[in-house]
Amino acid sequence: MALSQLHALTSPVDDQQLRALQVALKGMSSTQIAWVSGYLAGIGSSSLPAPAEPKAVETITILYGSQTGNAKAVAEQLGSQAIGQGMDARVVSMGDFSPRKLTKERWVLLVVSTHGEGEPPENAYALHSFIQDQGAARLEQLRYAVLGLGDSSYEHFCRTAVDFDRRLAELGAQRILPLQCCDLDYRGDTERWSTDALDRLSALAPRKPSNVVAMPGLRSHQEQGRNQARPYDKDNPYPATLLENRRITTPDAVADVRHLALAIDPGALHYRPGDALGVWIKNDPALADAILTRVGLDGETRIHLGDEELDLRGALIERLELTQLHPTTVRAWTERADAPELTALASNTAGLRAYAGERQLIDLISEHPAPIDAPALVALLRPLQPRLYSIASSQSEYEDEVHLTVSVVRYQAHGRDHLGAASGFLGERLGRDESVRVYLAENDAFRLPDDGDTPLIMIGAGTGVAPYRAFLQQRAANGDRGRNWLIFGNRHFHRDFLYQLDWQAQRKAGRLDRVSLAFSRDGAQKLYVQQRLREEGREILRWLDAGAHLYVCGATAMGQAVDRALVDIFTTEAELDPDAAQASVDTLRREARYHRDLYA
DSSP states (O other): OHHHHHHHHHSSOHHHHHHHHHHHHOOOOOHHHHHHHHHHHOOOOOOOOOOOEESSSEEEEEEEEOSHHHHHHHHHHHHHHHTTTTOOOEEGGGGOOOOOGHHHEEEEEEEEEEEETTTTTGHHHHHHHHHHHHOOOOOOOEEEEEEEETTSSSSTHHHHHHHHHHHHHHHOEEESSSOEEESSOOOOHHHHHHHHHHHHHHHHEEEOOSSSSOOOOHHHHHHHHHHSSOOOOOTTEEEEEEEEEEEETTTTTTTTEEEEEEEEOOTTTTOOOEEEEEEEEOOOOOHHHHHHHHOOOTTEEEEEEEEEEEEHHHHHHHOOOOOOHHHHHHHHHHTTTTHHHHHHTOOOHHHHHHHHHHHHHHHHHHHSSOOOOOHHHHHOOBEEEEEEEEOSOOOTTTTEEEEEEEEEEEEEETTTTOOOHHHIIIIOOOOOEEEEEEEEEEOTTOOOOOOOOTOOEEEEEEGGGHHHHHHHHHHHTTTTOOOOOOOOEESHHHHOOOOOHHHHHHHHHTTOOOOEEEEEESSSSSHHHHHHHHTHHHHHHHHHHOOHHHHHHHHHHHHHHHHHHHHHHHHHOOOOOHHHHHHHHHHHHHHHEEEEEOOO
């Protein structure tokens, strides 16, 4: 029953009170609404004759480590379920959780992703480091379970979750469930694990009578509210409109980089500097047609994806991954194709991963033709996943827009031209005033410091410079007085200096105090940002000593090179031995003064 219907039947509140309650609930997360439901029920429970549900004596802590928001969303849903079952549960980012308090916890569920080459997400770094320390405290009092999110196409699949699960057991904690590792299509696995975890907690955790009882009328109102004004997210994307697609490298540059401006409703999407935008792309129809031709299938053939029926061509364009070839797809194709080369790879994990990493589906089926029917082809492919792009604007300056920096990927390999799925869609096929489905991917580990006087050192290569455009726009809007230093690298000064006019304007306005550039193809010897960093080592330490926050955004390999450069700076300029230098860099990360946003 909706709250308005309940009001009409019983009249416990007047219209003004009803409107006030609706306003109070607006904008709350599902976890917060569930807590409020129990709280309100508890206030009035003394007059209710119905017996109360038992409530957990001890708090269940749900910790999440998330880089793109997936683990956070799973943890929040788990928290809502726990509270809905009468449990005393709290959902906490690992970045906001004091590692030393782990010795005080009794029941902990961990939901964590793996980033880059087997690394923990930025907000999980401190807790991960704490328990890995040889002197870590014993945790015999702890009961735990770990849920990992990852991508099985990478060598270190769910490594962070494996690390947490193994190390907690080594420290004496007791598992209540085996480790669950989930691939990109994780929804079914996470739902089953969540149910199992809460069932185990219900059986194991001591409980006592509670004043918190169910409130069916309010719950129905919550459900109706979600149906009427469901927030935009990964599963309910917002239809943004393309306003501008402008090339910001010269026509003769190797890289074709575009500045995209999308129109949004600021009431529907509110982002902060450091956030990313998730984009649900569509595959190139020409690529889908080429695949259909190669395997000899009719694109109008009806197929099933879950409970949905659609035509095969539509599924290839909008629902299935065509450009990122997974090792399991290669292995499955080996069973169909008469190809000794593939047969030899089937038992070679590293070779199989390398083969898949260098090819798309069209390359595989062209090199090794084999018969296949439509259902088998669909079963062979993974679901199409959204792509994330760092937001290059501040909503304080562009209230109803969101800006992206997109490098259109083009290359020749295996006898044909290739185009990146996402960059080709955004940069080439999406037309002006056309709609694209997007959602906000919050990145709390890549935020501006609260104190506007804090100095910033911003390191970016290529499109990794995008979030710093947002940073400086926001600092200008805030009136922040902290110094700002941009260290930027790309191929050529005259061809690839992304957002050059923006930086010049910020410099002229006195908001960009220092700019250090590294263009790798302009001189006789290549110069990269990590080398420029070493050259500026003494000044880097001065800024860090003054409390600066350091940011790095770009490819994983570049980020690793910056890590090594920072260790070298502490070794050379601070005269520390290598172990102490590494410890200094680690301390910056634990103190949330060294922020990284890296991608493969």
